[in-house]
Amino acid sequence: MFVVDAHRLAREVGLGGRINTIMQTCFFELAGLLPREEALARIRESVRRSYARSGEDTVRRNLAAVDAALSHLHEVRIPDRATSPRSRLPVVPAEAPDFVQRVTAAMLAGHGDDLPVSAFPVDGTWPVGTSRWEKRGIARELPVWEPALCIQCNKCALLCPHAAIRAKVVPPEALEGAPEGFRTTAYEGRDFRGWSYALQVAPDDCTGCALCVAVCPAHDKQEPSRKALRMEPAAALREGERPNWDFFLGLPDPPRETVRLDVKGSQWLEPLFEFSGACSGCGETPYLKLLTQLFGDRLLVANATGCSSIFGGNLPTTPWCANREGRGPAWSNSLFEDNAEFGFGFRLAVDSLAGQAAQLLVRLSPHVGEALARAILETEARSEAEVAAQRERVAELKRRLRGAELPEARRLERIADWLVRKTVWIVGGDGWAYDIGFGGLDHVLSTGRDVNVLVLDTEVYSNTGGQQSKATPLGAAAKFAVTGKRTPKKDLGLMAMSYGHVYVAQVALGAKDAQTVRALVEAETYRGPSLVIAYCPCVAHGYELVHGTEQQKLAVDSGIWPLYRFDPRRAEAGQPPLVLDSPAPRVPVEGFLRREGRFRAVGEAGPEAARRFVEATRKIVERRAAILQHLAKLSVASPPTRGSVERPGRVRAGA
């Protein structure tokens, strides 16, 4: 067995986290495919060719890595028998629940094949919230909080792809019994006066992507490179932070109905999506986490095949979880080609159950009280406060039903919870939404029913290995388009707007977080189909994802990713339905393009090709901006529908 501390060497020669050149050199040394000197010569030649475009400095650093690699490679002789007094830690901690101990742990340990069929749930449902027992501890560095510099904006928690850094605002009495190292500071907002603010890292769940540091806007005025968050080696921190994390989890959350659904407020709400197996720095997961914070346990998610179905339902553990009351989002994944239809079925099922409950309630209203029945049937429940009030009414209804002897009372007891409004979200990537599932997505949008669609747009088939999709921009290299895609990105938002009755938004969390939060809330409260297209940085884009938020800002500012919201409710009010949320292009597209590996293939065809590519992208950007600006001036009524549109969110008597 041989070992090499490649990360350390990479840091030393100035390659940051990139260890590929070092590992390649070691591989050829150990594999013995070529004589050592020939192998080294060829690797050096390959380094010069591969990194020429990235500049002399990069070439020099990589050559230094090649030179030093073999002196860092050490053989470890394996003794005949183990002599260490230490033994391996258990796969999951002792406090993990029974199912996790019996089933999840066995699968994590690689013994899944030994599990009997009887170990699995009989109805196909799978216990959720199990990613928290993995305790992968893969971060080499963890963020460290500097309360004195913090401005309490909660952007770190919002952008964290793994729900591994969280903020809370708590009353003073909640802090009794805090571990010694647990840090808080006085909360500065007007809403929770006199409370404390805590920011806490999950030391075993953080992946060390450092996006929280990158997005942190709080600087030391004397020393601007000092931020309220900085990365420090994990080994020295992990042990000390564990009790802090456990204590943090036990702190109370403010009641949902008291929280404002904005960037800061959303982070007081418990995430019900945590510690997924997505790539470190993933651009998709923050949107999903935010959905669970905004809409909590009322969420039903139909997930298309793709990255989000893999990290969302990644046996043996699942990142979707339940809140303290044991309630959480319902989640399932169907096929690539039918996810919109699958989620549409959720909507029909919810409406059918709510309709049945409403009919029973009408019949039983003499027994349970006319006033209560009427209040339940007439609520709109569009705000968190209304939802909370409806929950209380339904709880009261169930109490009153308990006394009734009628068989219909038993039935209503079982389905009364459906009288609380649910929110159906259809989630998937661009491969699903723009390509394989587009026919079904278009059909579901056409129906006018109240479903919400979230497209996690990485502009490429990420999970299946980087094939081009119709969302891939012109010039980006992808499988089936290795020299760069020849046609521009399809305009899915414009197509959906053609219906007039569809709420459509294009968002980029890292560029304008407030607009993202607003769009998701507007989509959810709109009584009809909604489509939110979300820009997601991805490892397939070819850059370190710690720069994901900067790239999102450049995409928006250059006009490559315009932000907008098309809301049919504005048309009803006599205003243009389309509102642009980003300015006209104000920085050159080159700034965005040259930072991403996916666009470099075009440059390899020579400077003339690169120039034409930049020019073409600029024209696409100008054209799209002109179209959106023109449409934003158009004030037309929303298309009428025959009779009143069904409003499944509002349960009506006899519906």
Place this chain on the structure above:
Amino acid sequence: MFVVDAHRLAREVGLGGRINTIMQTCFFELAGLLPREEALARIRESVRRSYARSGEDTVRRNLAAVDAALSHLHEVRIPDRATSPRSRLPVVPAEAPDFVQRVTAAMLAGHGDDLPVSAFPVDGTWPVGTSRWEKRGIARELPVWEPALCIQCNKCALLCPHAAIRAKVVPPEALEGAPEGFRTTAYEGRDFRGWSYALQVAPDDCTGCALCVAVCPAHDKQEPSRKALRMEPAAALREGERPNWDFFLGLPDPPRETVRLDVKGSQWLEPLFEFSGACSGCGETPYLKLLTQLFGDRLLVANATGCSSIFGGNLPTTPWCANREGRGPAWSNSLFEDNAEFGFGFRLAVDSLAGQAAQLLVRLSPHVGEALARAILETEARSEAEVAAQRERVAELKRRLRGAELPEARRLERIADWLVRKTVWIVGGDGWAYDIGFGGLDHVLSTGRDVNVLVLDTEVYSNTGGQQSKATPLGAAAKFAVTGKRTPKKDLGLMAMSYGHVYVAQVALGAKDAQTVRALVEAETYRGPSLVIAYCPCVAHGYELVHGTEQQKLAVDSGIWPLYRFDPRRAEAGQPPLVLDSPAPRVPVEGFLRREGRFRAVGEAGPEAARRFVEATRKIVERRAAILQHLAKLSVASPPTRGSVERPGRVRAGA
């Protein structure tokens, strides 16, 4: 056996061609399900209920039909043996080709099961142009031409769904040996001075739909109800017209390259789609026939499942046929869900073969002559004259190749015809284009390749029995929407325009024929994907199809079916790509809606519902007009593509 001359009785009581009430009465009489008086009473009651909305007059006529039906029902006693000296006519005429005699005739006679497998072509291709041997003779009336009133506009021939009335312009010498009854008149155009004009009906192939008469704009000034065409009983005409038709078919056609591709000129071109089994008065077939006239034997058609695949490939006969040289369109039908992809494959195959031929030609140019090779490789062949010139060059190439001994010359000889530009058309109904095949259609349009899409939009799944599609307008009754569709028609054209590189037109042949012809020619010559959405009256709309052109005019004038052309070439020239070809709505929508049975279901829900429906339709029309007018003001460049777009029509050396 019983017989009833129901058509005669229907005419006598003023029911026109509607025999359902008469046949129903006879059925109950013969079936004996109910005592006669009870059956009659119930039929009368049903008549009063069913026709109440159509007015007292209709009720009265139908009741008269019930009263008279049984006195027109006669029993025919079948004798023990046949005594007539006449025998049945052969299934197909004696001059039909061998395959038709052996195979088609057997299938037409209902003896297809007796045919051995060896009777069928081994490679799956099927002889075309066989509908002409059916000689169905189903018309009860035939159009009669009045040359003195005729203005030679050719609209009758253009609109005829069955290619059963045709116009020709011929030099005087061609008329030698004409049958006695063959009628011509002096041609009045400037293009073929001194020639004669002939209009001829195919007496055994006409279905008697009378659309030719309906569309005829030529009136007698003294007696305006007299037109240049009128319907007369077929029995007295058929025998006399047969030799005229045969003589007409033998007359020469003007060379394609001398013909102007406009409404009148298109009808000098031989239709290669004739006598299909489509419904009498079908609104789809005139578009297909026109395609074959405009683009002739260069046409490759991928046909989606639907009416057009059934009447287009309706065993045992096919309406698609070859020209005098034995060349005709290639046609095939794949599935409902993949037709755009299927036709896209045609494009790829054509480009591959043309590319191979071009490469061989480059290599062989020293043998066949540099000048000829260059001329062949550099032609654009966008006009009929250029195509004709290319055909001659390729013929010359093949002559020169015959002398060459090289194996490559043999290969080029076999594939040289692919150097003449082909035109790929992807054809289907709205069920395919808006619904089941939309995902694939969108994908093919996105590629930027040179395919042409013709959507035969009947606004309903016609062939499968009248289910609603996303093309069905709000309020129209269809299966799955029996009380009228709740959402407006999807705007397929607007969606395709979102690409910017797609030519998009919306047409209605019966409303503005010149715009249809222009759109088809523009689509064909555009070097990229084209989408032409064609309004097609259909029996499923619930009115007599002889009124199909009037309804198309009302649809256009009321704004229900706006006409437009979106041409990316105009954007390249700095003009707005979208041009509106119909005026702002200028007649009320009610005029259109009340004439079609599909919209009557809404009225059955009461006058208030009907009023709301008309109001909703009016709003949809105003909204759509406002959007189109707004977009017609937008002047943006077409989206660029990386490098030069492939131009498969133009074969380039080494392509």
